[in-house]
Amino acid sequence: MSFEIKFYKTTRGDESVKDYLLSLSNKESAALSACITNLKKIGMLSLPHGKKLDKDLYEIRYKKHRILYCIKEGWIILLHAFQKQTQKTPKRDLDLAIKRKKQL
Numbered sequence: 001m002s003f004e005i006k007f008y009k010t011t012r013g014d015e016s017v018k019d020y021l022l023s024l025s026n027k028e029s030a031a032l033s034a035c036i037t038n039l040k041k042i043g044m045l046s047l048p049h050g051k052k053l054d055k056d057l058y059e060i061r062y063k064k065h066r067i068l069y070c071i072k073e074g075w076i077i078l079l080h081a082f083q084k085q086t087q088k089t090p091k092r093d094l095d096l097a098i099k100r101k102k103q104l
Helices: 015-024 026-042 093-101
Strands: 002-005 050-054 057-062 065-072 075-083
Touching: 002 026, 002 050, 015 026, 015 075, 026 057, 026 065, 050 093, 057 075, 065 093, 075 093
Parallel strands: 002 075
Antiparallel strands: 050 057, 057 065, 065 075
16 A cells, blocks of 8 residues: 655645755755655554654654654655654654644
């Protein structure tokens, strides 16, 4: 089964995950794009490139970069992206992704 990818869009029309990917170096952007392509093909990534965080919340992992996403009705929705600074996923990043997921 193949999934379709959607970028979460705010009410103002911002797509923060897309903007984040565009801000990265070519190498980092290409690596994350490859992870997204694999995710699209198989629906979920396992370590080291993916991890389940919560009931319906997952992350794409590449070095210090994280993209939080959920799966809904055959769509993979990329909710939030950030650069990880600590061992644990920061609560504010997790809360933002959960808030966006609830708005879908």
